[in-house]
Amino acid sequence: MTSAITSTAGGTSTATGSTTSTTTTAGSPTPDPAVTREVHEPERVVVIGGDSGIGRAVAVALAAPGRHVAVTYNSDEEGGRATGDEVEAAGATAHVRHLDLTTPTDASTAVDELADAMGGIDALVLCSGAGASQLLVDLPFEQWREVLTIDLDGFFCALQAAARRMIAAGRGGRVVAITSVHEHAPRVGAGAYCAAKGGIGLLVRTAAIELAEHGITVNAVAPGEIATPMTGQTDDAPVQDAHRPGIPVARPGDAREIAAVVELLCSAKGAYVNGASWVVDGGMLQMGPMAGSHMTSDDWRRP
Structure with a gap:
């Protein structure tokens, strides 16, 4: 039944590449907990922005018998509930909650409440986001701040809350941020979006090295054009x-x-991937040099 909530690296390598233990002041070897920690499959997952598109696909992919998968939605409650139904059809227990990231600290509350409902949190995946389509010289400051608030501040608050829970539980964990190819490459008319996604990319890398000692990995996935409502297409x-x-x-x-x-x-198979940004774009980012010889107009200069 869908529940509703209303409101490794770290060791020392020898010359041959084998991992050794750290040593106490008394000389006795002490295993580095980041190296020896047992790796768990995620049993309790929170997907921020799981009402459609990539978020829905992620929630369903991570659903399995015995697991708990929580999804949040902003304006599309019907979509959030539909995702919950698909999660339960896969044998998992679904938890569905509203979350509006224009107040980013609400992400902390949402993560905490969903973790309480599931009995903990093993993985956080952030799929929500916002953008604006205006040249920088025309972009109102309020709109700039709104995009940064939703995309970057929202991820920070969710990440921080999830990491605190994971550290306290002592089981390690996984954090994945869905960014964009525009984490790595600019787009005319998307200055705020690019700044937010680039900021998330560096926050991912910083969190990856700070949290690794707790068995927590943090990575980004940077999609190109994906057939979703965000790109004016449908999920199917x-x-x-x-x-x-x-x-x-x-x-x-x-x-x-x-x-x-x-x-x-x-x-568990991804346990050694940490601080990475995996571009999944069909090769789009490799096409930059082709523009010089194949573009025939200046249309690209405007959103």
């Missing part, structure tokens, strides 16, 4: 029918292709 759009000459694989991606990468990063 037949991506093979959409031709994209500017992408080497010549099509947009499917949200489930992003979810597959997140699933790996949240699993």
